[in-house]
Amino acid sequence: MGRVWSILFLTVPIFGVWTFVSAMNDWWPMNGGAFAFSSGHWFPSLDVSDHVKDHLFYVILYLTGVVFIGTGAVLFWILWRYDGATNADPVVFSHGSHALEVIWSILPAVVLLFIAIYQMDAWAGARMRRPTMADGAIKPPLCRVTGRQFEWRIQYPGEDGRLDTPDDLHILNDLHVPVDEEIVIEIESLDVLHSFFLPNMRVKQDVVPGMRQYVWFHPVKEGVSDIVCAELCGWGHYKMRGRITVDNAAEFDRWYSAAYADQETSQFSLPEEED
Amino acid sequence: MSTTTIDSHTQAAADEMTVGHFLSTYVFSKDHKVIGIQFLFSTLIWFVVGGMLALGIRWQLAWPWSDMPIIGGMLFPEQGGQIAPEFYTVLVTMHATVMIFLVIIPILAGAFGNFLIPLMIGADDMAFPTLNMLSYWFMWPAFFFFGGAFFCDGHGAAAGWTSYPPLSDMTTSAPSSGAAQTLWLLGVTTVGISSMLGSVNYMTTIIQMRAPGMTMFRLPLTIWAMFITALLQAFALPVLTAAGFMMLADRLIGTGFFLPEGLVVNNSPMAAGGGQPLLWQHLFWFYSHPAVYIMILPAMGMVSDILACFSRKPIFGYKPMVYSICGIAGLGFIVWGHHMFVSGMNPGLGMTFMVATMMIALPSAVKTFNWLGTVYGGKVQFTTPMLFALSFVSMFVIGGLSGIFMAATPVDIVIHDTYFIVAHFHYVLFAGTAMAVFGSIYFWFPKMFGRMMNETAGKIHFALTFIFLNGTFFTMHILGVGGFPRRLADPYHYPTFSHLLTMNQFMTVCAICMVAVQIIFAVNFFYSIFWGPKAGRNPWRANGLEWQAPSPPGHGNFDFQPIVYRGPYEYGSPETEEDFYPQTMPPKQDRDNLA
Numbered sequence A: 001m002g003r004v005w006s007i008l009f010l011t012v013p014i015f016g017v018w019t020f021v022s023a024m025n026d027w028w029p030m031n032g033g034a035f036a037f038s039s040g041h042w043f044p045s046l047d048v049s050d051h052v053k054d055h056l057f058y059v060i061l062y063l064t065g066v067v068f069i070g071t072g073a074v075l076f077w078i079l080w081r082y083d084g085a086t087n088a089d090p091v092v093f094s095h096g097s098h099a100l101e102v103i104w105s106i107l108p109a110v111v112l113l114f115i116a117i118y119q120m121d122a123w124a125g126a127r128m129r130r131p132t133m134a135d136g137a138i139k140p141p142l143c144r145v146t147g148r149q150f151e152w153r154i155q156y157p158g159e160d161g162r163l164d165t166p167d168d169l170h171i172l173n174d175l176h177v178p179v180d181e182e183i184v185i186e187i188e189s190l191d192v193l194h195s196f197f198l199p200n201m202r203v204k205q206d207v208v209p210g211m212r213q214y215v216w217f218h219p220v221k222e223g224v225s226d227i228v229c230a231e232l233c234g235w236g237h238y239k240m241r242g243r244i245t246v247d248n249a250a251e252f253d254r255w256y257s258a259a260y261a262d263q264e265t266s267q268f269s270l271p272e273e274e275d
Numbered sequence B: 001m002s003t004t005t006i007d008s009h010t011q012a013a014a015d016e017m018t019v020g021h022f023l024s025t026y027v028f029s030k031d032h033k034v035i036g037i038q039f040l041f042s043t044l045i046w047f048v049v050g051g052m053l054a055l056g057i058r059w060q061l062a063w064p065w066s067d068m069p070i071i072g073g074m075l076f077p078e079q080g081g082q083i084a085p086e087f088y089t090v091l092v093t094m095h096a097t098v099m100i101f102l103v104i105i106p107i108l109a110g111a112f113g114n115f116l117i118p119l120m121i122g123a124d125d126m127a128f129p130t131l132n133m134l135s136y137w138f139m140w141p142a143f144f145f146f147g148g149a150f151f152c153d154g155h156g157a158a159a160g161w162t163s164y165p166p167l168s169d170m171t172t173s174a175p176s177s178g179a180a181q182t183l184w185l186l187g188v189t190t191v192g193i194s195s196m197l198g199s200v201n202y203m204t205t206i207i208q209m210r211a212p213g214m215t216m217f218r219l220p221l222t223i224w225a226m227f228i229t230a231l232l233q234a235f236a237l238p239v240l241t242a243a244g245f246m247m248l249a250d251r252l253i254g255t256g257f258f259l260p261e262g263l264v265v266n267n268s269p270m271a272a273g274g275g276q277p278l279l280w281q282h283l284f285w286f287y288s289h290p291a292v293y294i295m296i297l298p299a300m301g302m303v304s305d306i307l308a309c310f311s312r313k314p315i316f317g318y319k320p321m322v323y324s325i326c327g328i329a330g331l332g333f334i335v336w337g338h339h340m341f342v343s344g345m346n347p348g349l350g351m352t353f354m355v356a357t358m359m360i361a362l363p364s365a366v367k368t369f370n371w372l373g374t375v376y377g378g379k380v381q382f383t384t385p386m387l388f389a390l391s392f393v394s395m396f397v398i399g400g401l402s403g404i405f406m407a408a409t410p411v412d413i414v415i416h417d418t419y420f421i422v423a424h425f426h427y428v429l430f431a432g433t434a435m436a437v438f439g440s441i442y443f444w445f446p447k448m449f450g451r452m453m454n455e456t457a458g459k460i461h462f463a464l465t466f467i468f469l470n471g472t473f474f475t476m477h478i479l480g481v482g483g484f485p486r487r488l489a490d491p492y493h494y495p496t497f498s499h500l501l502t503m504n505q506f507m508t509v510c511a512i513c514m515v516a517v518q519i520i521f522a523v524n525f526f527y528s529i530f531w532g533p534k535a536g537r538n539p540w541r542a543n544g545l546e547w548q549a550p551s552p553p554g555h556g557n558f559d560f561q562p563i564v565y566r567g568p569y570e571y572g573s574p575e576t577e578e579d580f581y582p583q584t585m586p587p588k589q590d591r592d593n594l595a
């Protein structure tokens, strides 16, 4: 029986590795039959210049993967070899080994410290170094996104470049940004916590009432994807969906003018309250 | 409930059956063993409730907005048997609340802590038996508060088990944010009182009541873990209790600790202001992060005891194991901020928390290697408790490694609040802690009830649980990397996630099977209490003091004065012919002198 149990434990690393590899290569059989090459079970496709977070993920995945497979294999081997029913050798009467303890404390410590230091720059890039203009001044936000149960209100500053002036453009759940530019967005909340999550841009930031925050990213490909709310904000949390469209510069300007004209003719009014 | 079972076992009960005697012996008992078993039964019942709530969540994620078979029509006749989005948020909130506050914490500290501590240190009871009894009875208000929440407006609290304000802080934000949310807060506070009474008792008992010869470094690792856990509770809990009262004040008398100026929620403007939502997060996680160690350290201790016993070998590196328990606890107090990397907290502070969090992985790694070292070179007996203990090690590796991804702040930006997190904590809490609890029940059952559980049924229970568990939770890592957010009643509402539906259906089928398999356990458990084969004092040939007492031990535990001569892990010692060497057996030369 011991053999059966050792193999049961061996299935963990095997199944684990298979799950990750098949998802990376889109072999996951649950979607459209075995080995169907479908639409990506792995990261949502990344249309951002900055791949640093994905890179970090892979570095950690490979480091932890080695440990995962290693410990799984060792556990399997120990159970196979030292099964009490078949092992005739006397037990190794040992209370431990100082040398081993030192080795297996220092090795992981070094690896963990390496990861800790290696990632710092990416964190600073994502949270501390706000994009600047050519002259070194801090880049102003392209627009403000305000979370409210259960919608994203979007406000562009208009000609004068300043928010909360009469020439602002107000839009609901439909964010447009130009391609190939550092985009800075100011985020706020009117009521409860929300979280501004752009899976395709690897951006996530809780939106906290009473705080003004900035997020930034650099889209490099045109296309449409989702704005997701990632913080429980009430019963309608699941439907707090927005859309982000990355346009080329000309298309963005055309969209902007059209939307602005639209707003002027329809005598701007806030969208109806919805329950 | 527990009363009847004890009843059938204790001879004395039959003799003298007055109501007063019955109540004082089995209901309002001050005997730590009865209290432990009371905790055990109560938590197992809530475990069933929590499991059912989990299936509700999984049903919705696999077949959103579809009629629930069988029970749907009974539960939600207004929706034609479907789960409404309001109720889905209740499900996630109450599932987590029940599992954490009414299952895992009380089963580890309350059930096993109470039952094992005096027995394993050679004491006749806890230091403060009355306080101990109260620690159990303070769970009952919590049972009523959490249970009652299901019958309030909204059918339960719905602000998440973390209850982040402002959502949880205002009585108008949703149907559930009135009485149900207030009851939730009261429930958490009373659970806290219960834990606090327990922890004072554990610390005093372990320091004061050890049998002669039981030095601190001869304590079983279970006791070390319980001791450090009690310390964690004593220092972290007051913060949660204070935060709970602040939130009650916000809700009931209109203060604004957690509310900034000028909020309008669900069309009603809030009067109070001047506070900060992030304050709650700091206070909450200052308790709840240590609490995740409260939920794992005792399990680690019990697993260590089981592994040594069934490898027939001493624990590898006893002292490093003790130091790493202390290290985890110490670091556990300075890493709470890793729950807040994307909360809007100062990013510089985030970096500090990141480094501390990375370092806490270290003692966990040391423990894992020592467990492997313990099994290495032994004579492994594949009993049911051993299988569960081994699965704890194997699963804890997964939970520990996925923690590193989230400790890496830039990666956490991507996976925070996605199913990656859900996978991570289920590997730690369910695949780890809950499996260790099952193993411990199988292991100490003979001591608790004087009978053995059925091994074959136990092994089938183990194998099926293990398989379906990995089927349910491993794939969640993939969902998370795909960005799939948690707590969404209908994630397929977003085109980005719509292709993940089939994967979710696979998980739900596994989850249903996993829950169904637990019936094998329940049958085995109750059958064995009444009809299992009688167990002797030491059925596993183990070393600990508890195995020298009768099974089940009478009032006062030991029928002799235990004297301790050595640590609890001297299996396979060359000094004895047997492969075990009980802590109470005098050394060879003493025995020779006596003869």
Ligand code: HEM
Pocket: B051, B054, B055, B057, B058, B092, B093, B095, B096, B097, B099, B100, B103, B104, B160, B161, B162, B422, B425, B426, B429, B430, B434, B472, B485, B486, B487, B488, B511, B514, B515
């Ligand atoms: C029968 C086994 C279980 C199943 C199928 C299950 C399923 C789930 C699911 C699907 C969620 C995700 C909710 C969401 O965020 O969308 C969840 C959340 C959670 N579960 Fe479980 N669970 C199980 C057992 C446990 C156990 C044993 C524990 C604790 C010891 C636990 C603790 C939690 C916690 C803390 C959450 C977080 C809820 C939140 O705040 O979003 N679960 N569970």
Ligand SMILES: [Cu+2]
Pocket: A147, A149, A150, A193, A194, A195, A229, A230, A231, A232, A233, A237, A240
């Ligand atoms: Cu939201």
Ligand SMILES: [Cu+2]
Pocket: A194, A195, A229, A230, A231, A232, A233, A234, A236, A237, A238, A240
């Ligand atoms: Cu939300």
